[in-house]
Amino acid sequence: MIEVKNLVKIYETKKGCVTGVDQVSLTVKKGEVYGIVGYSGAGKSSLIRCLNLLEKPTSGEIHIDGVELTTLSKTELRKARLKIGMIFQHFHLVSAKTVSENIAFALKAAGLPKAKIHDRVTELLDMVGLSDKKDVYPAQLSGGQKQRVGIARALANNPSVLLCDEATSALDPSTTKSILSLLKKINSELGITIVLITHEMEVVKTICDRMAVMQDGKIIEEGDVYEVFANPKQSLTKDFVNSILQFELPERLLEERQGKLIKIYFQGEIAEQGVISDVFQTFKVRGNILHGKIEYIQDIPLGIFIMEITGEQVEMDRAIAYIAARTKNLEVIDDAA
Template sequence: MIEVKSLVKVYETKKGSVTGVEDVSLKVEKGEIYGIVGYSGAGKSSLLRCLNLLEKPTSGEIYIDGVELTSLSKGELRKARLKIGMIFQHFHLVSAKTVSENIAFALKAAGTAKTEINERVLELLHMVGLSDKKDVYPAQLSGGQKQRVGIARALANNPSVLLCDEATSALDPSTTRSILSLLKKINRELGITIVLITHEMEVVKTICDRMAVMQDGKIIEEGNVYDIFANPQEPLTKDFVNSILQFELPERLRKEREGKLIKIYFQGEIAEQGVISDVFQKFKVRGNILHGKIEYIQEIPLGIFIMEVSGETLEIDRAIDYIASRTRNLEVIEDAA
């Protein structure tokens, strides 16, 4: 669906050349939601804007639906862009136009017949839940409503790809959840491929199928969202995952422990099984759960628990070995008593 090959984007500045994207290659399958996460300056916005040639790559190839965009003439590119919708962080609505007129503008620019425009606008407003706002101006809308207008406008010409440039960064958490739910609905019902960039790992966890992590213009890690959350490899990826899943045990709970403190990671089906209760039946140990949580990523559980295991040393070690064999991911906290 989308394939990027050896993409490079270099910016010329007064201080010299700055590389925004460095030798990036990736594939996005048809109908999936693909997230690109990274801190400011990582190159993710440059990469996204290259996908529809808002930024012209310095080198490399970009294929969408098998068409190599950098080889197209201006006329061919304009036609190809009709199938690539884009949603912006700050909405980019025309303040002097009503909601309906903002959406209709995209249709007029594409040469849609006047007789079809009004019907299509009403259809889009219904899709994004703003049927009662068609004659309202952007200044009268909340941030979430403005973004819904932006989504309707991006969908106006029936695109096969939707690019989202920090689409929820300017929104509060509740509104963010509603916008992500809308994007997921659009993806499922219309089969539109979505590529979104964000610095918020919660967004990726909530909506994406696969993801890439960018740093210094490069993709440093890529894969299925659940796999990356469950087993991040790169230090930056671990930092992002820790912002969602990890937690530190308060110092007072570390003191005066009788046994060993362990951190246990439960992945997939094992998170729904009675591993801990089995331990207490099989071994002469006592257990005290000090902290824990379960997240559901792609509807699959991922649990993390910190617990104290106490008793005779041999029994503790046997119990820990048993838990490790069942979970395949256990860490003995070094400063445990």
């Protein structure tokens, strides 16, 4: 488990002091995947680098598996860091060493007996799907393969925590998907707690159990991923969610509307029920779906549909009231009637 209490990181610059992390407190449960999302400059990189003391906090506490890192001596901290793996956006591989040598370096640094290093490297290469690349150099690898080496190196000493600093930002969408699948597999099979930072909500949606949104060094919203997507509270969180779930209708579709334009949010099992078809069978209205989308977050459906309902005023009102009662979330966005 990771517990952060009142963490502050202040940088001294020529122009004065800059607060990178501002009184952040959070708890990451053992074995979960926790995402921290924010735009550039939000403080998320500073926060994650404080978790293993690559950045020394100005104040606050960091507890990992019951150990308060900020109180440790240099020797104790080196030992504690063996249980905290980290992967980086730009891989940080040693270009003059082969794939095997890059991974073995972490094992040698930890003092693993030479006789055991070969077997452990072989095991790690198999885990990340690079058994056939053990003797090649980083320059001969694709971006996704380089990140797999980075993951293998981070796992070398059997950490209990894996920190991911924008681990997929330099990768194309297809490769990102494969890396996220690998991380989810590692989390599931090894029980490793994963903390990742990103500016991409798609990453959070795909892999995380819980999440936090950072802005100006502070955590402004936190919760279960599905709940944050379904009911974002802060304007920045809504912007992030909109990048995944929302859409703008072309102006031509908004012209010459004759009925009511409504936006319907379907959450959970209701998204898989025939609410709209029931409306057309029950009320004397017509409907025209202009846009719609269903995303599956943590295997739970979350849908948004925009549609126009036409008919007599009374029937439209009754139909809308019925949909609102079934979905618990409906918004009339234009009422030409």
